Amino acid sequence: MAELPIDIALTEGRVPDRTPEEVPELHEVDCPEELRKRIEELMGRYPDRRSASIPALWAVQRLYGWCTPEGIRQAAAVMRVTPAYLESVASFYDLLHTDPVGTHKVAVCTNISCWMRGGDELLEAFKAAAGDDEDLFVTGFECLGACDIAPMASIDERYFGPLEAAEAKTAIEQLRTGADVLPEKALEKRPLPGGPDA
């Protein structure tokens, strides 16, 4: 029988059979120097080092593409917390991935304002354009806070919109070839709707 994820003794009110998870030692985890320094710098910003858990997990994800079990152990060793603690944090948040994802991340908003303006169709168009390419991670997402450019997508953490379904194909091609993605549709290029000092 496969090992249960919980200690059965706990459910029976007995003293746990297993030893509790321990904080890994740095020499046990082979943490890259760069990551260790980054996390230590992050911990230094807060009155309590544990406040750095989300930033540390971001650092792990930026290095490995997702929050790998090894990466989490490395961060845990630097932060002096258990890997389970960091895993509990990582699994709570939508942007931290505890499973492998593609290099390029496309999040298409399907919330109210985007839905009204074709967000569902845009998501389907991105999925169709990406096909089964494992390098591309296309997902529907809750409101990204850019209803002014609905329907929109966050592509590698930058916002683009309003997008026509046909532009999904263009964007995917640009991601594949390493070209600038939809430069004309970047949020930063958009003026205020009322014009300058209306």
Added chain:
Amino acid sequence: MPETRMLLKNAEDPALPTLAGYKGYGGYATLEKAYRELEADEVLKELEESGLRGRGGAGFSMGKKASFLPRGGGVDKYLCCNADESEPGAFKDRELMQRNPHQLIEGIAIASLAAGIGHAFVFIRGEYDSQADVLDAAVAEAYEAGYLGKDILGTRRDLELVVHRGAGAYICGEETALLDALEGKRGNPRLKPPFPAVQGLYGGPTLINNVETLSNVPGIVRNGAEWFKGFGTEQSPGTKVVSVSGCVRRPGNYEVELGVSTRELIMDLAGGPPEGREVKAFYPGGSSSPVLTAEEGLDLPYSFEAMAEAGSMLGSGSIIVADDSVSIPHMALRTARFYHHESCGKCTPCREGTNWTVKMLERVVRGEATPMDLDIVASVQENIIGHCLCVLGDSMAMPVGAMVRKFREEFEAVIADAAEAEAVPA
């Protein structure tokens, strides 16, 4: 109708996000004056007298909130700027941070002075990566210029400011969940009391304010409370950056005096619905505000008090317009799905209530429900409201309850139509 730009003044200038650009318009002069010449109590009094109400959703008096913190030293106090803007329909804080980050930093520094705070954080949603980069650069410039850090302008006052990126969870906009997330935990709300002003971040007294609220602070301290009260209404002074989206021709952020005509805001500034369409209903204050029908809402002044009197709320000041092409039952389902996804699961009425509401609304749009099920949907909403640790559950229950109540016939018609389509042999 013209806009009244205070917070978005000069916002089209590409140099405004830089220290030099901001100082070119008189930026940081108020911080210099406040730190060098004013007592904390004077600043606090000005903020209280201005009547500035929180722009994040609850609309509570900002000055009063700051006055709840214990006075004097001896205890570490904290300020958290809530930049987790994740409410469907809201995108004003994104604009304010992207176009004028120094205005926010100056506001944080002055508010910290008023409440005797030495540590401040901006909790920004992880999706706003680009805006967080802008803030990071601005914070670095402000440190360099001596507006942040140790011994600010030689006044022996210190303020550390850290931009903290979240990682994708609507619940972290709830103030106590934000504190847990900032302490490095899963973002679960805490039981209140104790309120954050008494026991917040790291157990210390904590002031939590929204981006737009804090962005108003430099203007108030520079020009005085009386000046500020010259804009807006008696109970809703000042201007408001209103995010208008959905079925309008010019969606975007518009800064107007509170109390302007809602009709003009939607029809004139945002261009109204597309040709041949009419406004059917709208959320006046983000997806958690009870929807108003066009008849109920368009002729109201856009203020905290008028929206409350109409049984809804101004919330974060985000209008989502639905025109006559939008199916209200489908919009209710979309709304419920969001809150179901974002419920943290800590308390039962929210976790189960959002789950069952989604399941029942899915049955409604599939035609598998009966009109009696609509009564059950309505009663589930009533049983969520006021029964949770935080207002996330209420935030679904209020708009969904309002939609079922106000558009009951449309829900019944959707059930009947879908059932009929099912019955027709293929």
